[in-house]
Amino acid sequence: MTRGPVGQGRAADGTDGTGGAGGPGGVVTGIGEAARPGDTGWGRVVEGLRAYRLIAGMWLRSTMAYRASFALTAFGNFAMTALDFVAILLMFSRIDALGGYALPEIAFLYGLSGVSFGLADLAIGSMDRLGRRVRDGTLDTLLVRPAPVLAQVAADRFAPRRLGRVLQGALVLGWALTAVDVAWTPGKLVLMPLMLVSGAGIFCAVFVAAAAFQFVAQDASEVANAFTYGGTTLLQYPPTVFARELVRGVTFVVPLAFVNWLPASHVLGRPYPLDLPAWTAFTPPLVALACGAAAGLAWRAGLRSYRSTGS
Amino acid sequence: MPHTTDTEAGEDAGGTGGTGAAEATGATAVTERDAGPGGDPAPRGGFIELNGVEKVFEVRRKTGLFRRERRQVRAVDGLSFTVERGEMVGYIGPNGAGKSTTIKMLTGILTPSGGRLRVAGIDPSRERTRLAHRIGVVFGQRTTLWWDLPLIDSYRLAHRMYRIPDARYRENLDRCVELLQLGALLDVPVRQLSLGQRMRGDIAAALLHDPDVLYLDEPTIGLDVVSKARVREFLRELNAERGTTVLLTTHDLQDIEQVCSRVMVIDHGRLMYDGPLDGLHQAGESERTLVVDLERELPPIDVPPPARVVRVEGPRQWVAFPASESAAALVARVAAGHPLVDLSVREPDIESVIAKIYAERTSA
Incomplete structure (x- = not known):
């Protein structure tokens, strides 16, 4: 659920609006009834995206009312995340390669991880507040609104300052692309945007799953951070520097390896981690979809358990 | 799929969505009050x-x-x-x-x-x-x-x-x-x-x-x-x-x-x-209280049951009587037999009424 699908929601909404305005459904029924786009799964998705856009838009306008403050916090976000890269640069003032990867290659991994995670963090990074909402009971106030709870939680406190991280990652990635020695093929070119979008999708799924876990364990936001913020830091370094067991876990359990390690191995012409077959480099979109579905189910289970037990 | 959104149109077009909004308003007014024909299934029985x-x-x-x-x-x-x-x-x-x-x-x-x-x-x-x-x-x-x-x-x-x-x-x-x-x-x-x-x-x-x-x-x-x-x-x-x-x-x-x-x-x-x-009040057998200020200190005054004196403090006495009964007869009776300075009636405290209901139910 990156910015792409959100934009799509707007388009879908607009179409619905013009198509249905003045239709018979709108005349005989009340406000709520008139607007209800069916009980289908797709209708709920459209409703969710619409609610997300409305709430995120509200926070966006609120933030933009204080432009100077936004600029400062966004810069702060940029600078803080840039320190990670500075640490890598310092390391490379002493060494020439890390785990067999040269600086531009590390920067490539770093940029991919940073942009993917940055997009996910920008879109739904506020989800780690769910545990607090369950604890203090404010989740109930979301449940009485006519919009999917997931969308409301995801859009709450939408923070455009998080663009700082995206921008920082993009700059490093941009530099890496000019510096790495890659024989570009059509496949590799296609893989670039695919990687970023899928990566963001995988991180979004991790955010959602972590939030779903907080329905059960309300103090688990630190555990969630280990997978989200910890995950992106992990992916900034090549798989070759980590223990095989860890790489396995990050591939098969929480499939963060599909964010950049596998596809980047293909682009850079490096051996694949865990000797995985070559075609796995092109699976990130499928992995992202599978993760999204799994996270969605986890969320539903979490919300259902909340609604049957309360806080 | 009957997606409709008069408001949505209004939202995108700013103020120009006026007609759609007006129509919807009229419709709302109807359904709200008396779920007209074809409206939401009118709830049978209670709301x-x-x-x-x-x-x-x-x-x-x-x-x-x-x-x-x-x-x-x-x-x-x-x-x-x-x-x-x-x-x-x-x-x-x-x-x-x-x-x-x-x-x-x-x-x-x-x-x-x-x-x-x-x-x-x-x-x-x-x-x-x-x-x-x-x-x-x-x-x-x-x-x-x-x-x-x-x-x-x-x-x-x-x-x-x-x-x-x-x-x-x-x-x-x-x-x-x-x-x-x-x-x-x-x-x-x-x-x-x-x-x-x-x-x-x-x-x-x-x-x-x-x-x-x-x-x-x-x-x-x-x-x-x-x-x-x-x-x-x-x-x-x-x-x-x-x-x-x-x-x-x-x-x-x-x-x-x-x-x-x-x-x-x-x-x-x-x-x-x-x-x-x-x-x-009735269910909780709640009582009102007649506060009687006498001219001087007296022993508890004589009142017809179920009314009774519940408290005496100097020249002031408190008479409890069922909330369902009129105070008039009691007041007349008290006024006839005793030297009065002042009278007031206190309404029952519902909290104690509820407490009474609880007590009754749990003991029953």
């Missing part, structure tokens, strides 16, 4: 209907390293009642009686463990979002407003989220702003509002989409006397003008006295009393 509704929580407690004790808690235990459209009902009971659990089931937050529950013909737990358009909810202890944003932002969001037709939104907002005196507060971030201001803001937010029923969970908790009076006055007007059904839980019995025509008492998840406030 809010509970039939043997149960809510069982499983509480797990650690009793050892690996052992866990499971215990079932019946928060709501076979609750049945009906509320008609336009009623104002007070829902009272001690802490942990199941009040909030009932409200949460009525709003679709919690799924009942058993029984049948309908609000406006909708099953709240299954069609939560559809129901949301029909109900307004005010939680006394937590706000539904967006904490860090100006009050008006919460209203603007509700406008879009509930797809309230533009004209209707403006009308409702203006009305709430006027009656609840919110004018000066609209641009203030919610976190800076006082409790009373915030509560008024919350009530307005719950009403912008013309809900058929308004639930209030402890709406006057922590408010000062003036704010309480303002909230109660507003609720009465709302009910009189719009016919909005109101269900409120409270600890403050004055809320009930001044707002509700009907009261339901719940304890241990069961309905203990359901009826008019007067009847509650």
Whole structure:
């Protein structure tokens, strides 16, 4: 659920609006009834995206009312995340390669991880507040609104300052692309945007799953951070520097390896981690979809358990 | 798929969506009052209907390293009642009686463990979002407003989220702003509002989409006397003008006295009393007190039973008598036989009435 699908929601909404305005459904029924786009799964998705856009838009306008403050916090976000890269640069003032990867290659991994995670963090990074909402009971106030709870939680406190991280990652990635020695093929070119979008999708799924876990364990936001913020830091370094067991876990359990390690191995012409077959480099979109579905189910289970037990 | 959104069109086109909005407004006015032909399935029987509704929580407690004790808690235990459209009902009971659990089931937050529950013909737990358009909810202890944003932002969001037709939104907002005196507060971030201001803001937010029923969970908790009076006055007007059904839980019995025509008492998840406030006094055998100031100290005065002197303090004596009986005869009798300086009648304290009902039920 990156910015792409959100934009799509707007388009879908607009179409619905013009198509249905003045239709018979709108005349005989009340406000709520008139607007209800069916009980289908797709209708709920459209409703969710619409609610997300409305709430995120509200926070966006609120933030933009204080432009100077936004600029400062966004810069702060940029600078803080840039320190990670500075640490890598310092390391490379002493060494020439890390785990067999040269600086531009590390920067490539770093940029991919940073942009993917940055997009996910920008879109739904506020989800780690769910545990607090369950604890203090404010989740109930979301449940009485006519919009999917997931969308409301995801859009709450939408923070455009998080663009700082995206921008920082993009700059490093941009530099890496000019510096790495890659024989570009059509496949590799296609893989670039695919990687970023899928990566963001995988991180979004991790955010959602972590939030779903907080329905059960309300103090688990630190555990969630280990997978989200910890995950992106992990992916900034090549798989070759980590223990095989860890790489396995990050591939098969929480499939963060599909964010950049596998596809980047293909682009850079490096051996694949865990000797995985070559075609796995092109699976990130499928992995992202599978993760999204799994996270969605986890969320539903979490919300259902909340609604049957309360806080 | 009948996706329709007159408001959505209005939103995108700014002010030019006027026609669509106007049409929708008219339609709303019809359905709201008397669910016209073809409208939402008009609820047969009551507007809010509970039939043997149960809510069982499983509480797990650690009793050892690996052992866990499971215990079932019946928060709501076979609750049945009906509320008609336009009623104002007070829902009272001690802490942990199941009040909030009932409200949460009525709003679709919690799924009942058993029984049948309908609000406006909708099953709240299954069609939560559809129901949301029909109900307004005010939680006394937590706000539904967006904490860090100006009050008006919460209203603007509700406008879009509930797809309230533009004209209707403006009308409702203006009305709430006027009656609840919110004018000066609209641009203030919610976190800076006082409790009373915030509560008024919350009530307005719950009403912008013309809900058929308004639930209030402890709406006057922590408010000062003036704010309480303002909230109660507003609720009465709302009910009189719009016919909005109101269900409120409270600890403050004055809320009930001044707002509700009907009261339901719940304890241990069961309905203990359901009826008019007067009847509650009878059920609880409540008594009024005649305070008699005599010219001088006297032994307890002679009154006809069941009236009796319950307290003597210098020249002042307290005579308790059934709340259902007229004070006139008693007053005449006392005045005839004793040298009086002053008389006053004190109304019963409902809290003690409820306590009596509890005591009776539990001992029975």
